Amino acid sequence: MFWDNHMHSNFSGDSKAEPIDMINAARAKKLRGITFTDHMDLDYPPKYGFFELDPYSYYEAQHKLALEQSDDNFTVLTGIELGIQPHIADDIYKVAKEIPFDFIIGSTHLIDKQDPYFDTFWESRDARQLLTRYYECVLENITAFTDFDTVAHLDYAFRYAKDPTVKEDTHQPYFEIVDEILNKIIKMDKSLEINTGGLRKGLANPNPALSIVKRYHELGGKMITLGADAHEPAHVAADFEKLPDMLNTCGFKEFMVYKNRKPEAYPL
Template sequence: MFWDNHMHCNFSGDSEADPLDMINVAKAKGLRGITFTDHLDLGYPQEYGFFDLDIENYYPTHHKLALENSTDEFTILTGLEVGLQPWAKNENEEIVKAYPFDFIIGSTHLIDRLDPYFDSSWENTTPEALLTRYYECILENINTFTDFDSLGHLDYAFRYVKDSSIKNNTYEPYKDIVDAILQIIVNKDKALEINSKALSKGMKYPNPHKDIVKRYHELGGKLITIGADAHSPDGIAADFDFLPDFLNECGFTEYAVYQKRNPVFYPLR
């Protein structure tokens, strides 16, 4: 009985999902619980047109939903997916501390104000150069902002590469900088998110790649969180059946669910 600890509803600019629909589908799928992690991406480029978060109403609304819809068999938690950028450090910290969130995902969506989700980001450069810079941005971000629990979808940018030979080779060509990222989160006792959405984006593994997850374990990483990154009810817990064998092969037998910013552990089987 898994938890899905990464999902978005209509508080996120890129989702129209009613949170109650997300709750009901998660219950119907037999999940043990869910964590809402809507987007907080300060300074997201206006030309992309979304990611504003109604922060004043966000936590109170989800907390009310949790009180009304949680049961002994099903728990609803409230978190945030914080889009990391060095200049946003202070404001992100203020928002994270202003509410009693259960879980904070720290994610990098922008490469110097370019979101690799959009084809235009790949113009006038090479995939290798953009992807190297993506990892550099993650390293800069986690050296600046540390008030997160799990590092979100580490090789996110690779989802949107057209060439499958590049898309599915996210560790070896970049191993020095990826190792530096992993060593920081191990040293800071942060979790590594396993994000199953990559499997629907033409990738052979979740985000991050199997080689990265194995390396995290080799470096002493012990904390894993799991999420499907659903933006609609049908995406909840998508491809979770892939995860037990995958994570066992990487050296993990349990995953963490953060409640009141502290990890609670559950077996993968």
């Protein structure tokens, strides 16, 4: 009875999916519930695309749909994925304070105003230097903005690395700063997201890699959230069947679902 806590609809700049189609896909897969988390990335470079969002009208529309589509066996919740940058922290604090989202994802998509999704990012410096800077940005971001519930796809940038020798090793070369990030998440009583988008994109691990998930547990981390990062109905809860065995080996027996910004535990 999984719950997919990270998905996008046509409220996001990179999805054309109708929200009802995502809901129907989740019902077909017999999920217990879903949480919509459409993108809001303020000051995202126009050369890459459009990721701004009117969070007020988004919440009004999605919450209305959630109330209409929820029943005793299936629940729809309304969240948001906030792209964090220190200079926009005040703006997204306002959104988090004023709108009663169930769940807020904190994400790092930009490294010094460049998105690693695009090839041009990897042309600027050595890959390991860029990836070290990525983790530095994650730490800077979750220090500048703390009103989130989970840290999304912690090793996101590695999905798009061109060099296969660095693509899969997201932990050991960077273990000091990864430990610093994980300790901060634990100290703030936040969750760490397990994002199956990495598996869908051909990696051997979800995001973050299982070695990082295990380290999070070793350091005292207790809370994880699950999300497929689906942008179309076919990807709702993609690869979730692999998660129980993977996460049990890392020490986790349950995952969290946030309702009204409060975590509830569900068994894996």
